[in-house]
Amino acid sequence: MTQVLLILVLLPLAGAGLTWFLGRTNPERARALTLVNTLLSLALCVQMVLAYDPGLKSGSEPQVLQMVVSYPWLGGGGDGPDIRFSLGVDGISLWMIALTGLLMVTSVLVSWTAVTENPAAYYSLMLLLQAGLVGVFAAQDIILFYLFFEFTLIPLFFMIGIWGGHDRRWAARKFFIYTFAGSVLTFLGLLFIVLSHQTMSAQPGQPLTFNIPKLVADITQLTAPANRANYEYWEQVGPWIFLALFAGFAIKVPLFPFHTWLPLAHVEAPTAGSVLLAGVLLKIGSYGFLRFALPMVPEACWTMLPWVAWLSLIGIIYGALLALAQDDIKKLVAYSSVSHMGFCMLGLFAFNTTGMAGGVLQMINHGLSTGALFAIVGLLYERYHTRDIEAYGGMTRKFPVMAFFFVTVIFSSIGLPGLNGFTGELLALMGMFKADRLYAMFALTGIILGAWYSLWLVQRTFFGKFREPIVEHAYHAAPGAPTTAAAHSHGGEHGAGHGHGASHGGHDDHGHGGHGHAAPRGPVGDPSIGDLNVRELFAVVPLVACMFWIGLAPQYVLDRITPSLAPIEKRMQDTRQAALEMRAKRVEVAANGAEAAGQAGSDVALVGWKQSQKD
């Protein structure tokens, strides 16, 4: 079991090679291999989640980092850099990796017939992306993290640039350059942390460590107020480090105003690209804040709190307004991501376990909801080749099953209780409310706007008078996918035998015919285009099942998240305490007529803390 992370990284890598070599001549083999590969990964992910023990202790301390593997990689020995290939999961990365595993299967299934051009290359790239994503979340070494961090860009760059829509080249280039430019600064920040750690520890002969948990632990000790010199040094450089980290992570999230690459990338990306981009890639940003910024430069985080909070708030409201104004389904969903990730950031920057747990949950939830939303929109696009909202209307009548899932997913993203979105938003907002009521209040307006654009989308596409876009090339006749014709003629028998073996999450297969639509009245519109088939159901149902699971019984997930957040909360609160004491001391010194160096700086830092001092 301890090797599971290594396998999770290597399996898709090996699979990518295998798919490329065996699938070039045979596209069906390529996708079948990929599917098997992702299913194996998913099984391993489930195994990993089950094996993770939230109550594990080493000595008296809880041991949140588990399944650690560590091999010497670069350098090592002497006082040179000691870069290790070390992987491990805590309660946060655990769920991010599991989410990746789940969304990969969906991605393969929604690409099944949609990708006809060089599928071997496409699926190989997807598997490479998976390896990168798992690596990012599992990496316990800064260099390794950064390697995987940048590595994720490359497969996605090609996926967008080759298999994307009309404007794909521009979108891919913008996506790559924008995110890359930011992450270079992030790398500088990370290196600075590593180097100053060595400087501060002042122990010659020690190798230069890149190990993330060790850095966090050491920096906590080194910059304690007792070490006055280090403390003040860190107080000074902290904000700069924060800004460097911010450059990369904020673009990834994306925070307002660094979001403009996102809609373009989403709109142009193939469905699987959108699913993975929204579902997992964006989380690297918020994950980065949680993994690096908060524990390593907590004081700077306090200082920057108002900035981040306001940017998140603007993102929530502005993103929702932009979503409201779109007439392209994918763009609408993309802008809603900006809005949702604002909630996530706000939760993380509440700096208490409740808020941060909400933020992490929101990361998972957004992955599930937006992933599923992009998947369904992709399936709709595959049928009609248009993303124009105005072209659709009353689709419920034709696609009752799709409508059921679409409405469910929309409600999950609106934050309806009983589905996942609510749990994350609730915790994030409660945490933020405790920290600062004003932010929470502004954020709450986002839930009104969120309901507005989402329900309006439903009203325009799935409700109302039936209107079907004119299809030039019916998707089942797509060249290069001969088997699909059979698969879809089955789907074309409207309402007959959907969902064989699709039982999931307590639903019987008949259930999918169930909700939010009229009973079959014979085929409507173009008879060659049918409702979701079995494969497509397999793409969507697991996500929806997870939505219900997290909505109805979030405790299993929370039990694993919160122990990993408790130390961060302690770190943040201790920092605030220390800074307040330090300030008091300085005021005293200043009152004694001495020069209070750096006081002006610390005053700024204290703006945020005053709020929390009320109680």
Next chain:
Amino acid sequence: MIRTLAPLIPLFPLLACLITLVLGPKVLKGLSHLPAIIGIGASCVCSWILVFAVAASPHPETLEIYKWMLVGGDASVDISISLGVDSLSVTMLAMLTFIATLVAIYASGYMHGDPGYFRFFTEVSLFVFSMIMLVLSANLIQLFMFWEAVGLCSYLLIGFWYEKPEAAAAGKKAFLVNRIGDFGFALGVFLLWDTFGSVNFETILDPVKIANADPAQIALACLCLITGAMGKSAQFPLHVWLPDAMEGPTPVSALIHAATMVTAGVYMLTRCTPLYMVVPDIQLFVAVMGGFTAILAALIALTQNDLKRVLAYSTVSQLGFMFLGLGTGSMLGIAGGMFHLVTHAFFKALLFLGAGSVMHAMGGVIDMTRFSGLRRVMPQTYATFLVGSLALAGMPLLSGFWSKDTILSAAYSAAYEDGHHAEPAHAADGHGAGEHGTGEHGAEGHGSGDHAASAHPVERLSLASAKVAEREPIRFAGLDPKVVYKGLFWMAALTALLTAFYTFRAFFMTFHGETKIPDEAGHHAHESPASMTIPLWILSIGAIGIGAALGHPTGLFDGFLDRTLPGLSEHHATNWFVVGLSGVVFTLGVGVAYLMYGRPSTAPATVAKLFDSLGGLTRASYNKFYIDEVYNALFVTPLWVIAQLSRFLDWMLIDTILVGGISKLPAFLLGKPARPMQNGLVQFYGLAMTLAMGVLLVALVWQQR
């Protein structure tokens, strides 16, 4: 007994929902109503047994089903899904499940042959389940969750005929307006959680804790909760969704948008009574909003021609009455508000189902100008609708009379009697209850057993009230509450008059006059089937008798609720002035309606002339005082414009100028100056090379020197 019975009540409708969802489309089809009727019916039987079980048991009980969420740390959150069984919740349950059963039976006839038959019963069962869980919530978050869940069911059922653009739009509107209310509700929950460190009713409704808390926080929290209640219970300014909600199937209008869901706001405020008791100014606010909504909706109802919309505005108006009762600040008013909730559920459900029966026969037409004289065609619907109208209009001795009378009496006391709104009165209320309660239910109250050990809840309440009384009350702009209550009382009386009038206007227009049937009805305009008329008759019995059986004459209702809200059953002398006023108002309203619409000799032209003479007022009423238009102009359109503007700015300012500009900077700063040098002239390169070497040489020599 209670512990085994309580979980069954939500379980049955949930099972019914899942069964119809799974088996509905392929197996059950036209029999999809069976699981719903059986499930909701079983739940109704359990609820009624539970009423007696609670009556026999000395303590309220809270059953934890499972721990929903538990997060430790600085801002700890501990929420479980649990069932809180006390006299208040079981009263609601008994009413809710009873009406839901009748509506389900009725719908099996009404919805017959609809392509979405199974979907209808799935959603109705889901609604009943959610509503039961809402009522049984023992904490605010759970209440909020199911508050949203019933909102979802409302959304789905309003938009049941999703292909009708109006229905789809109305569903969205209902959800959105409710979301605005929920915004306040959520803030209120957060505030209380922050103040008390818990969301459990047991903690936040503890009088001692309340007395020790910061009153400003509680006032703010109460104000926020009211916003939520105003959304769900369709109070001005958030009332606009309810009339549009009539796009849904009529059984849904009866169940969700008249009898049960819309009263959730009233229920929630009643549940939070201990909180409101310490902030009299907020109570005054509730009363003002309620009273204003009541008269506003009644004025709109005067001129509507759509039978269901008349009833919808009447619902808004009656809900306003309930708010007015809650806002009078006395236990009498709260008792009246709650009691009106129950009686209103009966007669309004009856009226809606009657309207549905008419609509069913008229081929979906509900415009009252297009049919008339239906009493000959549909005698049973006619008779039962008459009962409902009389109850709504407040005919003495029928159920509506008793509850409305209680509210008016409470308003009267608040306006004209001394010491009723003044804070020490709460202490007196508490003491009164103490004397009253010692004999029958000594150790009960709304705390649990261990609370009773420290102090008697009634004593604790009076203690808390006394503490509140010491504080200087905050007044709205120095307004004397008595003056406000005086105004409200007379406004309420006027509303009652209008109610009697518009109810009978609708009644006469529909059932009296010459028999006129629209073409849509075809040749088979007929009385509805037994599955529809039997529920009508059962509800009629309720509309006639429930007021007298449970209300003032017997005191059963107040006595039962007293277990949850001590002081509720304090005996009040009958206010004969108010009784007399009610009688006069009823007679006057019905009489005028008869003169204008009931007499065969009154030509519609006369009526039209009369309305025309009122001119602008009639038009304003007919157009719902243009509130929708105002909202569109003030909020919807500007937001829409802002959204479009953002879209433009996002593209222009942020993406093109900012991001595009920055991305062009390197090229501009470095690339552009360097570009002319790459001019492709070998001579230039040679020159540059030579010059550079020269410079290099000089530099080297310089260094060596």
